[in-house]
Amino acid sequence: MQKSYLHNPGTLKIDLMLRGIRLEGTPDGMEPFAGRAGAGIDIVLSKGTLVNVPCGEEFTKDSPYLLKKRRAGGYAITDGDDEVPVKVVPTPGFYKRSTSTGVKFSDIVTVHGSYAVVTPSRRCDFFNRDVECRYCAGGFDDPNAAEKVYSVDEVLETVEVVLKEGASEIIYLSIGFREGDDGGIEHLAPYIRAIKKHFNCLVAVEALPPKKNRWIDETYAVGADSVLYNMELFDKELFESICPGLATLIGRERYIEALRYAASVFPNGTVASHLIVGLEPPGSTCMGIDLLTSMGVVPILPIYRPQPGKALRIEPLNAEIIIPVYRHLYNAVKKNNINMLWVRDISVVTTPIEGRLLVGEHERGVRSLFEQFYKTRLGLKTAWGLSTLRRKLRVKEVKDPLDSSEH
Numbered sequence: 212m213q214k215s216y217l218h219n220p221g222t223l224k225i226d227l228m229l230r231g232i233r234l235e236g237t238p239d240g241m242e243p244f245a246g247r248a249g250a251g252i253d254i255v256l257s258k259g260t261l262v263n264v265p266c267g268e269e270f271t272k273d274s275p276y277l278l279k280k281r282r283a284g285g286y287a288i289t290d291g292d293d294e295v296p297v298k299v300v301p302t303p304g305f306y307k308r309s310t311s312t313g314v315k316f317s318d319i320v321t322v323h324g325s326y327a328v329v330t331p332s333r334r335c336d337f338f339n340r341d342v343e344c345r346y347c348a349g350g351f352d353d354p355n356a357a358e359k360v361y362s363v364d365e366v367l368e369t370v371e372v373v374l375k376e377g378a379s380e381i382i383y384l385s386i387g388f389r390e391g392d393d394g395g396i397e398h399l400a401p402y403i404r405a406i407k408k409h410f411n412c413l414v415a416v417e418a419l420p421p422k423k424n425r426w427i428d429e430t431y432a433v434g435a436d437s438v439l440y441n442m443e444l445f446d447k448e449l450f451e452s453i454c455p456g457l458a459t460l461i462g463r464e465r466y467i468e469a470l471r472y473a474a475s476v477f478p479n480g481t482v483a484s485h486l487i488v489g490l491e492p493p494g495s496t497c498m499g500i501d502l503l504t505s506m507g508v509v510p511i512l513p514i515y516r517p518q519p520g521k522a523l524r525i526e527p528l529n530a531e532i533i534i535p536v537y538r539h540l541y542n543a544v545k546k547n548n549i550n551m552l553w554v555r556d557i558s559v560v561t562t563p564i565e566g567r568l569l570v571g572e573h574e575r576g577v578r579s580l581f582e583q584f585y586k587t588r589l590g591l592k593t594a595w596g597l598s599t600l601r602r603k604l605r606v607k608e609v610k611d612p613l614d615s616s617e618h
Contacts (some may be wrong), residue, residue, distance in 0.1 A: 234278050254558075255299075309365075336389055345454070374410060443487050480554070481550075504546070540563055
């Protein structure tokens with residue numbers, strides 16, 4: 212008999228991400244969106260747990276879960292034996308709108324919970340070298356990508372509608388591989404400065420490790436509040452075979468060095484790295500968690516969703532096997548006293564703080580009050596103010612920071 216995960220939002224989130232869901236019609240105000248950060252629909256489970264659930268794909272036809280309308284109103288997820296009430300997150304209204312230059316906002320940004328990814332350019336030179344990451348679903352394999360570079364003004368318009376609609380708390384700027392020592396920060400710097408100038412919001416950068424640590428200092432100096440250098444896999448051999456470009460042009464050791472240094476520059480809990488669950492054995496992912504957390508880095512564990520022609524997943528992969536990995540994640544982050552409040556409320560991954568639901572902890576008191584506070588408008592303004600103050604204290608005034616000596 213199939214184990215039921217229905218009444219624990221932590222376990223249900225993981226099982227839904229693995230198995231998807233069937234739809235009883237299309238929910239009101241919702242259009243399944245095949246976005247670059249995940250395909251499917253965003254749903255709010257109990258305890259405010261956000262999850263992006265695959266739907267409409269071949270494997271979801273066999274899902275035990277059905278999203279249905281309740282007679283009393285609203286929606287519920289049922290597994291055939293029982294059901295739990297849920298909320299469906301409407302598709303952002305601005306997805307149907309465009310910038311003043313005619314570019315659809317949905318071409319520039321993807322929103323999943325507090326995770327709003329802005330991609331100024333989809334260019335990734337790994338594809339030009341035929342060394343792209345074998346699982347890549349980031350939308351960087353566009354043959355016309357070199358021609359699609361969104362202007363600073365177009366990005367500012369996009370950020371404005373995201374913030375006005377309250378669709379996200381943090382703006383993530385993402386970039387693919389580009390030649391050079393800087394890891395892409397030179398390309399992103401004008402966008403970071405402009406966003407920081409015009410909006411009181413937090414900015415995270417998803418980039419590649421630069422060759423020199425001074426570029427990490429520069430990333431912080433120009434206004435980034437958080438940085439992600441995504442290793443993707445911890446196992447050395449699998450890293451080299453699945454991510455040939457990352458392995459040959461950056462190197463696994465450089466990832467580790469850059470993450471360690473970034474954790475010494477950025478505030479506690481704001482340096483992160485993806486380890487994709489399902490592309491390597493669970494034990495290997497746990498070893499990666501241990502290394503990253505020992506350096507003060509937050510591991511983020513997205514679940515690999517197989518694509519046609521890209522059957523890379525380690526099998527079997529089910530909730531019973533990988534729930535212990537997420538428990539291990541929570542315990543490791545907690546053990547190393549890493550702030551869990553930055554990486555939260557993201558529907559496409561189970562965040563470290565959601566691991567409490569998996570270990571049976573329901574912490575209250577001070578930590579819970581902090582969580583509630585930082586979800587309020589005042590809390591976000593406070594976080595922005597503290598981040599700005601810390602940067603002013605941390606960044607040294609030099610004539611040309613890019614000419615500073617190597618650390």
